Amino acid sequence: MVKKTAKGSARAPRRTEGLSRDVIVQAATELLDGGGESALTLRALTVRLRTGYGAIYHHVADKGDVLAAATDDVVVRVLAGVVGDADPQKALRRLALGLFDAIDAHPWVGAELSRQPWRPAMLDFYESIGRLLDALDVPESARFDAAGALVNYVMGVAGQNAENARRLAGGDTDRAAFLDDAAERWAQLDPDRYPFVHAATTRLREHSDRDQFIAGVDIFLAGMAALR
Amino acid sequence: MVKKTAKGSARAPRRTEGLSRDVIVQAATELLDGGGESALTLRALTVRLRTGYGAIYHHVADKGDVLAAATDDVVVRVLAGVVGDADPQKALRRLALGLFDAIDAHPWVGAELSRQPWRPAMLDFYESIGRLLDALDVPESARFDAAGALVNYVMGVAGQNAENARRLAGGDTDRAAFLDDAAERWAQLDPDRYPFVHAATTRLREHSDRDQFIAGVDIFLAGMAALR
DNA sequence: TGCGCTTTGGATCGCCGCTCCAATAAAGCT
C-alpha cells in the first residue's frame, strides 16, 4: 500500500520564519478585528499563517487560550494608556472610559471579558479601582462591594456592546437603522401598558452609547460618595 | 435500486402526542437546567422527544429560537411573581433580586439575557424600572440613562454568575474551593504592587454573591437619589 | 556525519447545527 503522505501533491515546504505564541495571538487579533468573534477559527488561523493545526497546538493550549491571550493583550495596552489624574472621580471615569473605548473598538474583547472577568490582566484594573475608591474616602468595609458593582456595570455594558456589534456586523443594517427599527417597535406599544418604554422612544433613537455609559458611571460615583 | 427508506430497520412509528413549540421549549428548559448551556443540543432534544431534526425545525426557527423562548419563559414567570411594594426603593430592590434569584437558579438565563437584553419579555422589566424611577422623583431627562445603567449592572452580574456556574458545573470543585483557590492566588500577589487586591482576599473568600449584588443595587439607588 | 529533540503540516475523528426530502397521518372534498 502506498504511504499516506506519498499520495497527492507534495508536502508544503516548511515555513521560514518560526511560529510562536505571539505570532499566533497577533494573527488571531487581526482575524477578530476583521470579522468578529466568529471569524476566529483554527482553520482560518492555519490559512493566515500558512501552517497546520499541529503547529498551532504546539504553541497554545486550545482556542480559548488564543482568545484569552488576545484579550489580555488589549487590556494591558488600555491600562498602559490611561494616565493618572489628581481627582479620583475623574480618574475613575477615565479608567472606565478607557475600557469602554477599547471594547467599542474591539467588541470581541467585551464578550470575552464578560465571560472571564478574572483574568490576570484585569487585576491592574481592579487594583486601580480599589485605590481610587480609597482616595474617594469609601470606607474599607464597602470598597470590595463597590469595586465589584462598578466592574459588573462595566462588564454589563461590555457584553451589551459586543452583542450589538455582532448583530450589526453580520447584517446590512447600520446602527441608526437598527435603533430606528427598535424605536419604531417601542413606539407601537400600548402607551397605557408601557408608558415609560413608549415615552423613551425618542431618547433611544438619539442616545449615544458612550454618553449613556458615562451617565451610568456618574450615578455609581454619586452612590459611592454617599457611602462616605 | 432499492428505495432508501426500505433499507435497514423499519421507520419508527409516528408519535401519538403531537409535537408543539411549547413541548420543545419545555424539554429544552429541562435539558438546560440539568446540564447547563452546553447540554442543549439538537441531538439531545431529538432523543428526549423521541423525534427527528425535521420535526423540531418545523416548529422552531433554529437553536437560538429555542434558547430565547426558554429564557422568555423564565423571565415572564419571574416578573409575574414579583409583587408590588409601596416604597419604590424596596420595589426596585425586589425587582432586581427577583431576576438575580432566577438567574441563580437557571444560570443559562443569565448568559442568554446578557447576550440579548432586548427580548420582548424584558420590556416589562424596563417598564417597571421606569415607573419606579418616576416614583423616586428621578427627572424624566435622566430616567432613560438611569434605567439603562441599572439594567446593565444586573446584566453584568448575570453574565458573571452564569460564567461561574458554567465553570463549577463542569469540574469537581465547589464554590468554596474555587474561591479559596482564587483568594490564595490573590494573597500571593505582591502587596506593594497590589495592595487593594491583596487586602481584599478575606472578603473574596467570605462574600455572598447575593449580598454583594444587593450592595451594588443600593449604591445605584443612592446615586439615583442624588439625581433628584 | 550521525542522531536525538523540537517544530511542523495535514489526515483524521467525533460532534455540532442545519437542510432536505420521502414517508406518513390527518383533514377536506366529492
Add this chain to the structure above:
DNA sequence: AGCTTTATTGGAGCGGCGATCCAAAGCGCA
C-alpha cells in the same frame, strides 16, 4: 367510501467546527 391535499414527522446527509495524532522535516550538538 374513495380520493386529494396539506401538515407533520423522522432521519440521512452536508459542511464546518475544535481537537488529536503522527510522520516528516529541520536543527543543534557530538
